[in-house]
Amino acid sequence: MRFHHIGIPTTESFEGEIDLLHLKMTVSDHEDNLYGIQWQWYWEDAPYPELVKTVPHVAFEVNDLQKAIEESM
Numbered sequence: 001m002r003f004h005h006i007g008i009p010t011t012e013s014f015e016g017e018i019d020l021l022h023l024k025m026t027v028s029d030h031e032d033n034l035y036g037i038q039w040q041w042y043w044e045d046a047p048y049p050e051l052v053k054t055v056p057h058v059a060f061e062v063n064d065l066q067k068a069i070e071e072s073m
Contacts, residue, residue: 001062006030006059010040016029026041028040
């Protein structure tokens with residue numbers, strides 16, 4: 001498991017905005033930040049639960065998602 005980013009939802013504009021059309025959201029470049037912070041602004045029609053659009057999260061990368069899920073149980 002490798003740390004990827006800390007996602008922090010916001011409703012305000014931020015420097016270095018990157019539009020992700022297919023995800024209906026705007027993000028900052030987490031690799032351009034010493035702490036891996038990624039600001040995230042979800043578009044009005046973004047199809048995500050309010051929890052995703054409002055609560056910060058820590059994201060990790062894994063080689064095998066199914067295996068990682070099984071090992072975490």
